[in-house]
Amino acid sequence: MDTDFIVIGGGIAGASAGCELAAHGRVLVLEREDAPGYHTTGRSAALYTENYGNRAIRILTIASKPFFDQHGFLGPRGVVFVGTAEQDAAIDRALEEGKAFPQTFEEISKAEALRLLPILRPEYFTRAIHEPDATDMDVHGIHQAFLRTLRERGGEVVTATGDAVARPSGSGWAVETRHGTFRAPVVVNAAGAWADRLAEAAGVRPIGLVPKRRTAITFDAPAGTPVHGWPMGLDIEETFYFKPEAGRVLASPADETPSEPCDAQPDEYDVAVCVDRIERATTLEVRRITHKWAGLRSFVADKTPVVGEAPDAPGFFWCAGQGGYGIMTSPAMGRAVAAIVTGGALPPDLAAMGLTAAELAPQRLHGA
Numbered sequence: 001m002d003t004d005f006i007v008i009g010g011g012i013a014g015a016s017a018g019c020e021l022a023a024h025g026r027v028l029v030l031e032r033e034d035a036p037g038y039h040t041t042g043r044s045a046a047l048y049t050e051n052y053g054n055r056a057i058r059i060l061t062i063a064s065k066p067f068f069d070q071h072g073f074l075g076p077r078g079v080v081f082v083g084t085a086e087q088d089a090a091i092d093r094a095l096e097e098g099k100a101f102p103q104t105f106e107e108i109s110k111a112e113a114l115r116l117l118p119i120l121r122p123e124y125f126t127r128a129i130h131e132p133d134a135t136d137m138d139v140h141g142i143h144q145a146f147l148r149t150l151r152e153r154g155g156e157v158v159t160a161t162g163d164a165v166a167r168p169s170g171s172g173w174a175v176e177t178r179h180g181t182f183r184a185p186v187v188v189n190a191a192g193a194w195a196d197r198l199a200e201a202a203g204v205r206p207i208g209l210v211p212k213r214r215t216a217i218t219f220d221a222p223a224g225t226p227v228h229g230w231p232m233g234l235d236i237e238e239t240f241y242f243k244p245e246a247g248r249v250l251a252s253p254a255d256e257t258p259s260e261p262c263d264a265q266p267d268e269y270d271v272a273v274c275v276d277r278i279e280r281a282t283t284l285e286v287r288r289i290t291h292k293w294a295g296l297r298s299f300v301a302d303k304t305p306v307v308g309e310a311p312d313a314p315g316f317f318w319c320a321g322q323g324g325y326g327i328m329t330s331p332a333m334g335r336a337v338a339a340i341v342t343g344g345a346l347p348p349d350l351a352a353m354g355l356t357a358a359e360l361a362p363q364r365l366h367g368a
């Protein structure tokens with residue numbers, strides 16, 4: 001065998017899994033593109049929040065925080081959630097869900113919401129929630145830290161591989177690429193939106209992954225506006241959000257349009273919806289869009305990531321379905337993958353928080 005573990009996909013998922021596996025053996029990460037962050041990892045909104053996603057996501061997020069804190073990857077931001085008169089029930093639901101988790105998540109007065117985010121239109125919303133501890137993340141720094149540690153541990157990243165194809169070979173796997181064929185007893189599928197495609201080509205049962213396109217734009221704030229200190233503004237039912245981004249405003253219509261795996265591009269309709277929602281909720285005017293992009297957030301049916309050995313393919317491990325949470329869960333996900341691949345169980349801190357390997361395992365998606 002050429003190596004102990006082959007990880008296919010060099011985004012944040014493959015980088016974190018590869019980094020943790022490199023503590024246990026030789027790792028080879030194979031990335032189709034020239035740059036490992038080219039797809040979804042390089043297109044995120046870079047927000048860390050413990051009040052997002054289901055229970056498993058929240059555990060994986062909280063368990064990732066010590067890594068981010070230790071390396072200084074989080075910066076102050078905060079979130080103000082706003083609800084219109086029609087969204088009363090959604091505000092109540094969010095407050096109820098927020099009780100189960102340690103971060104501060106409290107209803108604030110309209111006056112306080114307007115003090116924090118003076119560009120909100122007072123007539124647009126009736127209630128608001130403040131989450132002061134949500135932070136910005138240095139996504140590039142986090143990704144590079146995983147790749148650097150992987151290399152320091154003797155691992156290797158091969159880019160521009162083209163579409164790597166894994167096939168069972170003897171007691172392990174052979175992975176064909178533009179740079180030749182690599183062999184290992186274990187293959188980790190961290191192919192992002194392409195994870196089901198990769199599995200099918202390998203003869204492995206897919207998990208029903210659905211990539212969903214999400215659009216983002218940046219635009220100039222009005223001259224002289226102190227953008228930098230604003231918290232993120234987020235509709236309580238996630239139909240839009242906006243936050244400061246390098247002196248400009250980043251905004252998204254929070255679209256979730258099912259897509260084939262591809263190099264996602266923004267659709268003009270979604271950009272227009274984004275502008276409309278931002279201009280209705282705030283006094284901002286989108287005069288000049290400086291950048292627009294789209295990325296694929298990939299989900300399975302229960303919106304929980306998939307980590308574990310394929311029941312029909314020994315040595316083929318899943319690390320997929322990170323959805324809209326893949327950056328903020330990446331340290332814990334990397335550790336979960338390494339622990340399951342090398343020992344079949346979750347790391348003790350995740351188990352102590354009540355997460356089980358069965359909740360992440362691909363078997364749960366295959367029905368009875």
Ligand SMILES: Cc1cc2nc3c(=O)[nH]c(=O)nc-3n(C[C@H](O)[C@H](O)[C@H](O)COP(=O)(O)OP(=O)(O)OC[C@H]3O[C@@H](n4cnc5c(N)ncnc54)[C@H](O)[C@@H]3O)c2cc1C
Pocket residue numbers: 008009010011012013014030031032033036037038039040041042043044045046047048161162163164165190191192193194195198214215216252294295296297320322323324325326327328329
């Ligand atoms: C607009 C937007 C906002 C977001 N905001 C946030 C946020 O605020 N916080 C957060 O935590 N998350 C956020 N996310 C989600 C986060 O970006 C993703 O969950 C995460 O990047 C997924 O990482 P990944 O490594 O699985 O995917 P990717 O980064 O797409 O990596 C997969 C890689 O696999 C490679 N690959 C695929 N098939 C093959 C093959 N056959 N051979 C070789 N290589 C292959 C691809 O080239 C790709 O580079 C956001 C996403 C979007 C689009």
